[in-house]
Amino acid sequence: MPDPDILVPAADVTAFATRLLDAVGVPPTKSQLVAESLVAANLRGVDSHGLQLLPYYLEQIEWGDMDAITDGRVISEIGSCLLYDGQNGIGQAISDICCAHAIRIAAASGLGMVVARESNHFGAAAFWAQKMADAGLIGIVMCNASALVPPWQGKEPRLGTNPICMAVPGGEEHPWLLDMATTTVAAGKIFKAKINGQPQIPPNWAMDAEGVPTTDTETALAGLLMPLGGYKGSGLAMMAEILCAVLSGGAMSTELGGIRFRGKPVRVSQMFLAIDIARFLPVAEFRARMDRLIRIMKTTPPAKGYSEVLVAGDPEWRMEQERRKSGIPVGPGTWKALCEAGERLGVRAPVR
Numbered sequence: 001m002p003d004p005d006i007l008v009p010a011a012d013v014t015a016f017a018t019r020l021l022d023a024v025g026v027p028p029t030k031s032q033l034v035a036e037s038l039v040a041a042n043l044r045g046v047d048s049h050g051l052q053l054l055p056y057y058l059e060q061i062e063w064g065d066m067d068a069i070t071d072g073r074v075i076s077e078i079g080s081c082l083l084y085d086g087q088n089g090i091g092q093a094i095s096d097i098c099c100a101h102a103i104r105i106a107a108a109s110g111l112g113m114v115v116a117r118e119s120n121h122f123g124a125a126a127f128w129a130q131k132m133a134d135a136g137l138i139g140i141v142m143c144n145a146s147a148l149v150p151p152w153q154g155k156e157p158r159l160g161t162n163p164i165c166m167a168v169p170g171g172e173e174h175p176w177l178l179d180m181a182t183t184t185v186a187a188g189k190i191f192k193a194k195i196n197g198q199p200q201i202p203p204n205w206a207m208d209a210e211g212v213p214t215t216d217t218e219t220a221l222a223g224l225l226m227p228l229g230g231y232k233g234s235g236l237a238m239m240a241e242i243l244c245a246v247l248s249g250g251a252m253s254t255e256l257g258g259i260r261f262r263g264k265p266v267r268v269s270q271m272f273l274a275i276d277i278a279r280f281l282p283v284a285e286f287r288a289r290m291d292r293l294i295r296i297m298k299t300t301p302p303a304k305g306y307s308e309v310l311v312a313g314d315p316e317w318r319m320e321q322e323r324r325k326s327g328i329p330v331g332p333g334t335w336k337a338l339c340e341a342g343e344r345l346g347v348r349a350p351v352r
């Protein structure tokens with residue numbers, strides 16, 4: 001039986017994460033941004049992309065594998081297209097700047113597309129797409145990631161879990177927010193099982209090293225992740241790889257490092273596309289049409305065994321309401337890793 005989760009209020013754990021980042025020399029505004037982005041994922045129930053990542057980010061900085069200070073630089077801006085060099089900066093810091101550029105360009109030109117190379121892990125894609133949706137735009141975000149996934153019918157990793165995300169401003173309904181790995185699940189969900197002492201994972205998440213499906217956590221970690229829906233997932237992962245890494249001139253496929261490997265940079269590429277709705281339809285009309293579409297979906301009679309039909313973003317939105325009240329349940333393994341980092345860096349944990 002694994003140890004129980006530790007329940008921590010979002011504000012306390014954000015402050016703790018911020019101080020840990022400060023302690024390894026991250027400038028305060030960047031520390032705050034990284035902490036907020038991770039806790040936002042936990043609040044939404046996306047624990048694979050929450051505080052579980054922080055011990056790896058800290059190590060990356062302590063080892064000198066990631067530059068905690070740089071803001072990166074614009075390489076070129078032509079019309080609605082901007083190419084950015086992340087200069088191995090913190091993924092969240094680079095993404096924040098790139099999102100701001102995409103929003104600025106979309107306001108001026110209708111579309112703003114920013115592609116960044118030489119960046120680092122940016123957490124959950126939703127945090128960045130939501131920033132664009134909060135500005136009243138449709139936000140689309142993708143990135144490539146460390147090669148952990150074989151292309152369909154292969155048995156060596158060549159692709160990342162390359163997420164695809166789209167956030168749409170809401171009307172009366174909650175904003176539609178699709179944020180998905182192009183594998184059955186994000187790799188972090190299997191690492192979460194490992195870190196928190198769960199020996200089994202659900203079927204179809206992963207394969208062994210020979211490409212045979214497995215539910216054993218250790219075998220999965222020594223093996224391969226399952227592309228989402230077979231060759232269609234491989235195709236979607238390639239799409240993200242092309243729009244991020246091929247287009248940016250950045251590292252592709254096996255050229256990437258990873259947050260769990262020391263001694264080399266991650267070199268991930270990211271794509272941020274902002275679309276100004278008003279260039280197509282009055283915004284009020286678009287929002288009303290989104291409400292209508294969502295209601296058409298949600299009034300579908302539920303299939304046997306289900307009580308309702310949901311749309312993308314619903315499970316996370318509900319979880320966020322709950323966790324804002326009750327606190328964030330942090331897995332015991334993740335909490336131990338954070339407390340150990342705190343002891344090493346002289347930062348006191350809010351709960352012990």
Ligand SMILES: NC(=O)c1ccc[n+]([C@@H]2O[C@H](COP(=O)([O-])OP(=O)(O)OC[C@H]3O[C@@H](n4cnc5c(N)ncnc54)[C@H](O)[C@@H]3O)[C@@H](O)[C@H]2O)c1
Pocket residue numbers: 046048049121122123124125126143144145161162163164165177178179180181182183184185186187189309310311312313314315316
């Ligand atoms: N930074 C990286 O390198 C990287 C790589 C891969 C994934 N990720 C992140 O991992 C996170 C988790 O990805 P995932 O694929 O495991 O997520 P998931 O499978 O839990 O959810 C995927 C999507 O499905 C929707 N959904 C879930 N249940 C639903 C239902 N019953 N009806 C309708 N829609 C439903 C969710 O709202 C979500 O938008 C994402 O935030 C993603 O950005 C990041």
